[in-house]
Amino acid sequence: QFGISSSYRYLWSQVTKKPAYFNYKHTADRWQFYFGLGLILAGCSTYFFNYSDQVNVSADSLTYAKQASTIYSDTHILYFLFAGVLIGFGARYGNGCTAGHCIMGVSQLSVASIIATVFFFIGGLIVSYLVIPYIL
Secondary structure (H helix, E strand, C coil): CCCHHHHHHHHHHHHCCCCHHHCCCCHHHCHHHHHHHHHHHHHHHHHHHHCCCCCCCCHHHHHHHHHHHHHCCHHHHHHHHHHHHHHHHHHHHCCCCHHHHHHHHHHCCCHHHHHHHHHHHHHHHHHHHHHHHHHC
16 A cells, blocks of 8 residues: 555554554565655755745735744644644544545545545535634
8 A cells, every 4th residue: 555644554563563453464564664754854854945934825815824824833843743643543544544545545446435535525515615614
């Protein structure tokens, strides 16, 4: 399996053997460590070598610019790390993330992935049209 959530499972199998989910024959999945490490290093190098405090937005999205400048501050890094761990666990627990199901699963004609993709879109539509308009 190709994806970051599969790499997440491999990494946690190196840390803990307690849950049966992480106790599997993972010798063939060693490449996933390097895949995940490469993604992390790419993100860090982009931040350190190409980071800009400027948020380029149009006049219509000034509210977004104000929110983005406070949300993406260095003081929130622990929140992002914790959220990333939770997202990774959830994606792996669900046998893949949304992109993995939609791209890899559907291309392999996996019935479970097709059903998951339909419900991802339904959930997105419900949130977009029935939730977000009432909280913003």
